[in-house]
Amino acid sequence: xxxxxxxxxxxxxxxxxxxxxxxxxxxxxxxxxxxxxxxxxxxxxxxxxxxxxxxxxxxxxxxxxxxxxxxxxxxxxxxxxxxxxxxxxxxxxxxxxxxxxxxxxxxxxxxxxxxxxxxxxxxxxxxxxxxxxxxxxxxxxxxxxxxxxxxxxxxxxxxxxxxxxxxxxxxxxxxxxxxxxxxxxxxxxxxxxxxxxxxxxxxxxxxxxxxxxxxxxxxxxxxxxxxxxxxxxxxxxxxxxxxxxxxxxxxxxxxxxxxxxxxxxxxxxxxxxxxxxxxxxxxxxxxxxxxxxxxxxxxxxxxxxxxxxxxxxxxxxxxxxxxxxxxxxxxxxxxxxxxxxxxxxxxxxxxxxxxxxxxxxxxxxxxxxxxxxxxxxxxxxxxxxxxxxxxxxxxx
Numbered sequence: 001x002x003x004x005x006x007x008x009x010x011x012x013x014x015x016x017x018x019x020x021x022x023x024x025x026x027x028x029x030x031x032x033x034x035x036x037x038x039x040x041x042x043x044x045x046x047x048x049x050x051x052x053x054x055x056x057x058x059x060x061x062x063x064x065x066x067x068x069x070x071x072x073x074x075x076x077x078x079x080x081x082x083x084x085x086x087x088x089x090x091x092x093x094x095x096x097x098x099x100x101x102x103x104x105x106x107x108x109x110x111x112x113x114x115x116x117x118x119x120x121x122x123x124x125x126x127x128x129x130x131x132x133x134x135x136x137x138x139x140x141x142x143x144x145x146x147x148x149x150x151x152x153x154x155x156x157x158x159x160x161x162x163x164x165x166x167x168x169x170x171x172x173x174x175x176x177x178x179x180x181x182x183x184x185x186x187x188x189x190x191x192x193x194x195x196x197x198x199x200x201x202x203x204x205x206x207x208x209x210x211x212x213x214x215x216x217x218x219x220x221x222x223x224x225x226x227x228x229x230x231x232x233x234x235x236x237x238x239x240x241x242x243x244x245x246x247x248x249x250x251x252x253x254x255x256x257x258x259x260x261x262x263x264x265x266x267x268x269x270x271x272x273x274x275x276x277x278x279x280x281x282x283x284x285x286x287x288x289x290x291x292x293x294x295x296x297x298x299x300x301x302x303x304x305x306x307x308x309x310x311x312x313x314x315x316x317x318x319x320x321x322x323x324x325x326x327x328x329x330x331x332x333x334x335x336x337x338x339x340x341x342x343x344x345x346x347x348x349x350x351x352x353x354x355x356x357x358x359x360x361x362x363x364x365x366x367x368x369x370x371x372x373x374x375x376x377x378x379x380x381x382x383x384x385x386x387x388x389x390x391x392x393x394x395x396x
Contacts, residue, residue, distance in 0.1 A: 028179050029199040030243045031305045032277045033147070035070025035113065036063075037251050040209070040281025044076035044124055047093040048101050055108045057284035064109065066296040067305060068280065070147045070179070071105050072113030075124045087116075087127060087136055102144035113147030114140060118163040118184070119154030128154055129167065137170035137178075145178055150198075152184035160188040161197070168197045181248065181277075186233070191240035191247060200246040200277050204233045207250035209258030211387055212340075227253065227267050228340060234274055234311075241275055241311040248277050255282030255291035265368065266338065266389040268294050272304035273312040273326045273336050273391070299367040300391065303334040312336070315353040321345045321384070325354050332395035334367075339384040347390070348381040360396055367391045 036054060038046050055071050058064050079090045089098050102112040116136060117128035129136045140148060150167055164182050171178045182190050182198035190201035205223045208215060212226035230249045241247045252271060254264045271278060280295055303326065312326035320341030326334040333354045337347040351358055364373040364380050368391055382390045
């Protein structure tokens, strides 16, 4: 009997850990998180006035009604630790404190998020959470935080998985349900270990507001990427995404000015069919109508939020002309025809590409036009403009 006791205790511990992991899967991020983050547009220029205005704009613009929930403050909200080691918000820019700001966001029917880092300092040199994980998690819970983005600067020789597991345990111990966003840029292949640790994990370096191209950072580190370069890095990761645990190709650049409206529509379409988190990064207070229309398009958002949680696959590639397909819960398919090139291209998708028999008759609907295109048999073709997409559903 004495030899069985440790085995029994170990089994109880493992079951307890499994139950916590399953709870994360079931209760948090059952579909890809939707929200807004301050970094892409505002960088370190964050304040409580800005965040209140963004929360107001998320409601007034129709984004809340379209499914966006989270208002996330990225780096630079924190300045130091007090004598007891507690993290301190910048008193100049957040004079009312984080609890009051979270209360304001919650009163709008939205959720509140913050940023920290697994290292000793954040990427902008503010205090990181290394060695303070449980203390910080308790503070976040007391403030009413619903979402934590956790970066990977100033980490030296730390092991990524272990570092993120520590903060996962700290968030669990805080007593508050907090979505955990792993942001270590895909360096340690978090898709292999992130399920049960985070609810989403970055798969690449940072996105930049352009169609394509790769840039090194000023310090020589690699890299930031154009939208299509990040898209290419999602190929092969399909099996790792699902309800509660998502591949994250980084935040949206829609509306920030570096791409055309057609390119932004392609960006949003591709993130939706990837089942990616839809985290807007533009100024919600001053959106052009065409940008608002992209970000709030309910039929495209429905593809991203489909309960099956399937990530698309690239099923056809002919030079600059590509077909991406995603299985939806009702057995239909979402399809994006992507033209990366500089001239119009005729793109076809065969039913066999989608896992359907060639003889099948199916209805096709253009999502951006919100228009039924009628029945098709065996295939669908469309002329796609340069740097653009046609996005359809195919339903038998």
